Amino acid sequence: MHADMGSTDLEHYIARAKANNRDISSITGGEGMNRAADGTPYWGPVDNESSRAKAAEKRLAIDQWECISCGTCVEQTDKVFFLPADAKATPIAQDGPMDLIQDAIEACPVTCIHWVTPEDAAQRGLATGEEPDSPRP
Numbered sequence: 826m827h828a829d830m831g832s833t834d835l836e837h838y839i840a841r842a843k844a845n846n847r848d849i850s851s852i853t854g855g856e857g858m859n860r861a862a863d864g865t866p867y868w869g870p871v872d873n874e875s876s877r878a879k880a881a882e883k884r885l886a887i888d889q890w891e892c893i894s895c896g897t898c899v900e901q902t903d904k905v906f907f908l909p910a911d912a913k914a915t916p917i918a919q920d921g922p923m924d925l926i927q928d929a930i931e932a933c934p935v936t937c938i939h940w941v942t943p944e945d946a947a948q949r950g951l952a953t954g955e956e957p958d959s960p961r962p
């Protein structure tokens with residue numbers, strides 16, 4: 826359960842962490858780019874794999890061949906993931922609540938959500954929400 830499904834506001838990160846019994850001391854950054862103790866940049870208040878990938882200019886992508894249209898990612902945050910009727914999920918944003926994006930990646934039952942380089946996304950035909958014919962809510 827998430828206190829706020831999609832907000833990137835610091836207050837909402839803290840509220841979600843409390844609602845999900847997370848350690849709020851893990852929220853150490855602010856808006857935009859931050860730098861971890863090991864020197865690695867990350868994006869937004871929480872230092873996790875997704876915020877590091879975002880800072881490294883990777884793209885959030887879904888392998889639509891693997892997606893089983895279960896809707897789990899959309900349940901995490903509908904600000905970032907969209908599941909059209911009778912179709913496969915796609916990202917609709919490349920920025921959003923990095924805690925919920927990471928939750929979606931870890932909750933996807935077929936592990937088909939990835940952070941990849943733009944070149945990798947193009948080569949593998951992964952959906953990033955930036956394709957001309959991408960569905961929109």
Ligand code: SF4
Pocket residue numbers: 887891892893894895896897898899908913914932933934935936937938
């Ligand atoms: S959680 Fe994974 S399998 Fe389910 S709709 Fe989202 S991308 Fe597809």
